[in-house]
Amino acid sequence: MSHACRNVVFTVCLISFIAGGCGKTATSPSQAEQKQTPAGARQPLGTTGGDTASITVTLDGEANEWLGTPPVWEEAGAAGPGPFESDIDIKQVYMVNDKEHLYVCLRTNPSLQARYARAPGGGELCDLYFDTDNDAQTGCKDVDGFDFGQINGYEMKAWIPVGVYSGTDGDGPFVTYALLRADKNGDFTLSAPVESQSSQDPGALIAHGEDGVEMAIPLEVLGVDAGATVRLLLKEAADPFAKERYSEGTYTLR
Ligand SMILES: [Ca+2]
Ligand SMILES: [Ca+2]
Secondary structure (H helix, E strand, O other): OOOHHHOOOOEEEEOOEEOOOOOOEEOOOOHHHOOOOOOOOOOOOOOOOOOOOOEEEEOOOOOHHHOOOOOOEOOOOOOOOOOOOOOOEEEEEEEEEOOOEEEEEEEEEOOHHHHHHHOOOOEEEEEEEEEOOOOOOOOOOOEEOHHHOEEOOOOEEEEEEEEEEEEOOEEEEEEEEEEEEOOOOOOOOOOOOOEEEEOOOOOOOEEEEOOEEEEEEEHHHHOOOOOOEEEEEEEEOOOOOOHHHEEEEEEEOO
8 A cells, every 4th residue: 555645636736926934936947847747637726827937736745846946944843753753854844825725745754654664653743823814913822832832813723643544455654634723712623623634535635655745725714815924833743842843934825
């Protein structure tokens, strides 16, 4: 089943993007320089426009198409696989969007499969918070961030754990996301996600592979429109004692 997690499940083209905490406009390599869309892949939802630079995102956990894109974070959270050296370190995080989805690439070391070979269990990758109205006065309230301080103002949170499957055809890791919306009291309720995706499902909006995890979050569910600036916070799970486990940033939607 080692190839099961590498199936191409989703492809999209983007006409251009603005990414990162610095707010700079960036241009990716042309589509021709990117990996060709594998046969059988879904057709792009977006459009590749004339002389406009584009990027084709294939949800397969391989990050080659992102390498010309400035990451939101070069090192998300702390560096390293945690105190027991058995967890998954999130390195670069990339984001782009089209009219329908926000695409996120989490480059990891090791990959989920490599980590499973060494330590065959589940765990967590990260929580990714979105302040969708870019207003710290609205959204979640008083979420305990340990040394980071209280977490306030984020409307949405993606919880991204790693699970383990076992069946007649083998076993291995899978990855999911659960998108949670802060309620009127500012709390996130894990049991009531507004969107859930699992890499085990055909056509899933999340996948893992050699380079990490790629996912697509519907903008309609996230509650953001083109032009919006979203404040970001990533809480890496690998080392719960690391002061550097939190990373802040912003992303402005194309
Ligand atoms: Ca890290
Ligand atoms: Ca807010």
